[in-house]
Each structure stands twice: as C-alpha cells, then as structure tokens.
Amino acid sequence: MANKPLYNEIVKIAQEAKTAARSLALVDTKAKNAVLRKMAETLLANKATLIRENAKDLKAGRAGGLSKALLDRLMLDEKRVEGMAKCLMDTLAIKDPVGQVMETIKRPNGLVIKKVRTPIGVIGIIYEARPNVTSDCVGLCIKSGNAVILKGGKEAYYSNKAIYELLRRALRGTGIPTGAIQFVASTDREAVKILLQMDRYIDMIVPRGGEGLIRFVAGHTRIPVVKHYKGVCHTYVDKDADLNMARAICYNAKVQRPGVCNAMETMLVHKDCARRFLPVMIHDLQNAGVEVRGCPVTRRIVNGGVKAAQAQDWSEEYLDLILAVKVVNGTQEAIDHINTYGSQHSDAIVTENQKAADQFFKSVDSACLYVNASTRFTDGFEFGFGAEVGISTDKLHVRGPMALEGLTTYKYEIYGKGQIRQ
Amino acid sequence: MANKPLYNEIVKIAQEAKTAARSLALVDTKAKNAVLRKMAETLLANKATLIRENAKDLKAGRAGGLSKALLDRLMLDEKRVEGMAKCLMDTLAIKDPVGQVMETIKRPNGLVIKKVRTPIGVIGIIYEARPNVTSDCVGLCIKSGNAVILKGGKEAYYSNKAIYELLRRALRGTGIPTGAIQFVASTDREAVKILLQMDRYIDMIVPRGGEGLIRFVAGHTRIPVVKHYKGVCHTYVDKDADLNMARAICYNAKVQRPGVCNAMETMLVHKDCARRFLPVMIHDLQNAGVEVRGCPVTRRIVNGGVKAAQAQDWSEEYLDLILAVKVVNGTQEAIDHINTYGSQHSDAIVTENQKAADQFFKSVDSACLYVNASTRFTDGFEFGFGAEVGISTDKLHVRGPMALEGLTTYKYEIYGKGQIRQ
DSSP states (O other): OOOHHHHHHHHHHHHHHHHHHHHHTTOOHHHHHHHHHHHHHHHHHTHHHHHHHHHHHHHHHHHTTOOHHHHHHHOOOHHHHHHHHHHHHHHHHSOOOTTOEEEEEEOTTSOEEEEEEEEOSEEEEEEOSOTHHHHHHHHHHHHTTOEEEEEOOGGGHHHHHHHHHHHHHTTTTSSSOGGGEEEOOOOOHHHHHHHTTOTTTOOEEEEESOHHHHHHHHHTOSSOBOOOSOOOEEEEEOTTSOHHHHHHHHHHHHHSOTTSTTSEEEEEEEHHHHHHHHHHHHHHHHHTTOEEEEOHHHHHHSOSSOEEOOGGGGGOOOOSSEEEEEEESSHHHHHHHHHHHOOSSEEEEEOSOHHHHHHHHHHOOOSEEEEEEOGGGOSTTTTTSSSOSEEEOOSSSOOEEEOTGGGEEEEEEEEEEEEOOO | OOOHHHHHHHHHHHHHHHHHHHHHTTOOHHHHHHHHHHHHHHHHHTHHHHHHHHHHHHHHHHHTTOOHHHHHHHOOOHHHHHHHHHHHHHHHHSOOOTTOEEEEEEOTTSOEEEEEEEEOSEEEEEEOSOTHHHHHHHHHHHHTTOEEEEEOOGGGHHHHHHHHHHHHHTTTTSSSOGGGEEEOOOOOHHHHHHHTTOTTTOOEEEEESOHHHHHHHHHTOSSOBOOOSOOOEEEEEOTTSOHHHHHHHHHHHHHSOTTSTTSEEEEEEEHHHHHHHHHHHHHHHHHTTOEEEEOHHHHHHSOSSOEEOOGGGGGOOOOSSEEEEEEESSHHHHHHHHHHHOOSSEEEEEOSOHHHHHHHHHHOOOSEEEEEEOGGGOSTTTTTSSSOSEEEOOSSSOOEEEOTGGGEEEEEEEEEEEEOOO
8 A cells, every 4th residue: 555644544534434324324304404404504604714715726726727617616605605505405305215114015924024215324425626516415415314425626625625624513512423424635546546445334436527537436446336427418309399499498408508417419300300490400509609510411401610520429428519410310210329329318309299209218228318308407406306416327226316315225124923934 | 358259159149138128128018927927838848858958967966076955956856847937927926117107206397207117228147056046037037128148157057058948939929039038158257257348238247156256246347236245144032032932033044944145144142031042042953953153151051062153153154054152232232243243134133122123123234134033034035026136235226135126227207398497
C-alpha cells in the first residue's frame, strides 16, 4: 500500500460507518424525520458560511480554468442553499420505506413469511462538482436508514466539507450516531481506490459524474455499483404524432438543459412526417444555437446548415447543443435503432397511435420510456421521490431514478409454531 | 485467446441467446405456460432416455471415485424425473410476474408513471452436480421471459445434455425461439472463463455450487452475479423457548439433510436453559451421528463426547453431521455472534417471548430469519415460489430464495399529454 496513513484513515471511516449503520437501522421514522428537519434548518441558518466556503472553490475553479458551465454548477447562492434545505424537507415528507411489509406469504404448513424492507447498510457516494449532491444524498441515506460515506470531487472540496460538517453537527444529541455521515477529505485519486477496496464495510457504491469516473469506479471494486455510464436519449416522432406537440417536446428535451443525462441526443423521425416536421423543427433548434447532424434523408429535406452525421454520432452523448437526426421507415426501425445505439436510459415516442406506443413500450429496453412527454422528466424529484442519489441504467436492483426504495433491501421474517421440514 | 474455436462457439451461443431473449420478452403467459407443460410431458415421455444417459455419468463418477453423497445427488430414477416434471408444472402454476404493474404514480403535472415488471434478458447458470437444476432453471427462466445459458459440471454432463436437448426440442413449433435455451457443451474450465466475458450479451450470472466455484465466478466477471458463498446458519434457543419445540427444530435443522446450505451449523443456547436443554439435545444429536464441538460452558454441562470448539468452528460451513455449540448470555450476544460469524443466509430463534423475537428480527442482518421454525425452509419451493434458481445472500436485487421475481427487472412507462420540463 503506497499511502499507509490514508489507508488507515479510510478504514477507520468505513468501520465507523458500519458500526453507525447497525444502530441507525433501528431508528424509527419520527426520529429520522426530526433529524432531516434539523439538517434543513442548520443549512438555512448557515447560508453565509456555505457561501463563503463555496467562494473558495469558485476562486480556485476560476484560477484553474474551469468552464463557465462547470463554475455555474459549482456555485452556491442563497437560493441554492434554500433549494438544498427544501430537498431535505421533500425527502422528509416521503414515506419511510424501512419496515414496510412488501408481501405476506402464508404456507399450507402454517408458516407465515413476511418480506420486510430494511436498510442496505453503508452507501458510498463518489461524485463530481455539484455540492447539492452532498445534502441530497445524506438526506436520502439517513431517511432510508443507511450510513453514508461521501467522496466528492476536489473542485467542490470546501463547499462539500462545509455542508458535511453542518449536517453531521445536526446529528449531535439525536438518536442517530454522528458516525452515520462520513467524509473522505483527501482529494487524492488514491483515496477513491482505497475506498473501493472496503467491501467488508461498504454495501453499495453510487458513482455520479462523467463516464470516465464511473468506468474507473466499476472497474476497481467488488462492491456492487449502481450507475449509468451515459444518457444517449432518443425522441421518436411517429407518423401519427401531433406535430405541434412533437415540436415542443423535442425542443424541450434538447434545449432546456443540454448538459444533463436525460437530455435528447438523437431525434428519430418517421419518413411520412419528415417533410412536414423537420424544416420547422430544425429551424427552431438552430435558432436556439443547436448544431444539427443529420442522416442523408434529413439533409435532402433540410438543405441548409445540417452537417452530415457520422457513424459515431448515433452513440454519442453530446451533453451540449448538438443533435443527431435520423429519418426512419417506421416504429420498428426506431426501436431497433434505440436498442442498438442507445444507453437504456430514457427514450420517448411522440404519437397519437396507441398501437405504436404499445409496441415502443414493449420493445425498447430502457429504464424510462415516455409517450408524449419530454425525456427531461427522468429525475427523482420529478418522479415524486423527493430527490435522487442517481439514475440507474443497470437492470439489477434498481432502474431509473434511485431514491429511498433503491436504498433499501429486504429480509424474510418467517413466523413458525415449531414447523420442521419433512 | 488460448482457445479460439471455443471462444467463437460461446460468442455464438451468447448472441443467439440475446436475440432469442428479445422475442421471448414479448411472449404472453399462455404461450409460456403451454411450453412449460410440453416440457414436463417431454421429460415424462423420455424417462428411459434420461436414466440411460444418467447411467453414463454414474459410471464415470464411480470410476472417478465420487463420494456416495455426490453419486446420490447425481442419480436420476423414475421418481426424480417425475419430480423434475412436477417442478415445471409447479412453476407453470405460479403467476407470471412479467407485465405486472408494481406501482402507478400520478404527478401534479398530469404525467402517469407506471413501474412495470419486465424480463432481465439473458441469464447464465453455472452449476455443479445436480441434474434437476437444469430443468428447474430452464422452467423459471422461460416463465419469466428470459433466455438461459446452461453451464453444468462435467460430473453430470450426459444427464444435463439429455435434459437440455429434450427441453429445447419442446420449444420447436411454439412461439418461443429454440435459441432461448443454450447449453455450453465444453467441460473445460476455460469455457466458464469465456462465458464470464460475455457481458455484452449476458445480463446476470447465477453460480450454484461450492464456495470455490462461486468465488471463481464472482472474481472473473463484470456481469452482475447473484450468489451465496456459504450458509453458516444458526439456531438460537432463548431462555423463553419451548424446549421440546427447540429440540425438534434443532434436530431437524442439523440432521434432516446436513449437506445443504440451509442446514444449521451452529447452535446458540441461552445460559438460563442450557442445563436443562443441552444434555437432552446433544444426546439426540449424538445418537444421529452428529459430532458436537462445544464452547467451554457446553463442555462443562455435557461432559461426555463433546470436542472443544476452535475459533474457526464459529464460521465453518460443515455441510456434514458436525455442529458447533455455544452458550450465550442473552439475545444480544446471540445477535452479535450471528452478525459476526454468520453468512447472512438463514438464522432462527426459538422463543415464546415476542420481545426477544422482535429484537432478533430487527437486528440480525440475514436474508431469512425464523422464529420457531427450522432454517431448512429457506428454499424456493417451500416459500411457494415453485422452484428456485438459487439463494442469494447479496443485499442488492434479490435476497433469499430466488425464483420468478428475482429473474425480472422493471421499466418505467410514462404517459404524457405533451408535458415539457419547466
């Protein structure tokens, strides 16, 4: 081990989290909610501190040449701190999943088997710039009865540390041990590697950030990882679409916030409505500053300003004002395209045709499928989950926005009267 | 790649399975049930063939010096073939999870979000001796809409191949493509390694067998693995236990079938009933041929024939007529012992005291917890799941006996009327 003190520090953090998780699992909803409220109040009472600490990150970010977009994501002002507090209160308001009886099975031999939701244990969150991730994830983990280990990016170091310290302070004098919230202070990449070896103590890792970070995490651990690598989201405009609706949905999915995983990256258009739809749509998009990369048919229909799409465009996550556009022969071709090039994240069909929607829903193998709505709604808050620890494109355990339920497992409790097996 | 032809063969198998999975996902319950019935009938109509092929395995096993216990697990007779057919019919009778709406969320903006169960895709089963695993797993995978790749141990090669061929033949002329059942014929360990690299095509791996096999599988793949390494199951006899009941439960949990993962390996006894309970209990066990390894207190109470337990006994999975016995000071010590040395599989408390049972259920971190019943009931059939593909001690995705539901994931289907994100 290259860095023995760092290793020892992280082992200690992981052990403390494990110990805290055992008692946190026994805390009732009322006590957890009281703590969430105290956390929200603590953030609101310390806005000035948070903004001051955040200013250190912003200064370092500017000096280090962070892009404007990243600096904006990093920035905390009064409104954003209020947003963080509100998110804790939203999580407070969501029903506690722990203890919920998911199913009761009565067997002919008299055994009663209850499937009961329980916390998972210790959750590791490894994330990049946005400081609100710190408080969102802490709120969700505490409410679901899990200890949490935070490892944020160095860009937000002072902000994350300040949020962590306030939230941890809010645990003092409550029934929840302060060890339930842990913070890895080292900004060394080595720290991530060590954390990923703590499979004895950590039950699940959620990486949030760019594809590079997520592949690094998934490739360096035996701890189960819940993740999405990227979001190559599609909107398919069917021949039976309401084209005005399609125009608004596609515009929203691409333009409203292009830098996020649920933004549209490829638009598929049925050949029968392409001539009516594409010129207007592409005009709107170009007015919003979108660079359009089209298939040959698209370029024949809209002859001005559409670049030729290359093979790699179909699987590209631009995270920017760029859009790939393809004209397809029908719903099945759209489905095949999405299943081939997509990322199983969020895909939409715009159609008034129930059969086309059914076929799309049955056959597209993605976490979230939309008919007549923008893919931008794939989000824990928009789903009514309060917040999210991340979005999963994995098929096991949890899929789509991951919040309280995704932070639980279950146990079978079996009630007998002396039954033995024959 | 050391063995290119083998690699190519396994890629072909995995690709065929993936293609078949896409169409199998669309097959309705009626058609899947018809296929399960046909499979059961095919096995029954070909008992002689199965027994003949099985004889080849038995002969090779005897020549290779397989233990009596292993030869017994390997052996097929008329009754066991009938058991395999019955298991397919039991699976047929279970409700199809696919398409089930798990939850409907209505959002203030009018979006309707349905969480719908779907098949996972392609399941790889890597297993050792017992041939019935082949038909049990095929039945569960087909019923849950998943393609399956079978990789059995070489000891059961002829038996597994014969079962596979009959089941695959039963798919002909049905709506389910024959590619949905795949069989890796090579008995080379290299074949397992190659299979584990097929993360592009295989969605989940379930290894069944000894701890060595399971650790090998988990350590050589990026495909999600659902597993249990071992079953170190406990029964805790509380001071408020009905001691006659405890005697029957402990005897059953240890003796009825010692070679399986849900058999008891350690018995914990409250100090207040140890003097009344242990002499009778240990006498029963010794009469059944059980070797008892006790803590010092146990050995003081029962002075004859109890060996001294060593430190490693507390975490040992004997899979044999051996039992570790420890006297504890109370429920909390029993809980701590189980959480420290157990395998999070199945643990029981025998007590008439509701508070002790509650404490045990809340604090023991295992997949299946029993009050007043034998741990031997941890089993898909006994839980009413028809059969099982395995038992999971993982916390994510599925815990305990894994059957149809554990073979599904879900997708969110979102119904809009043109909603865009603000």
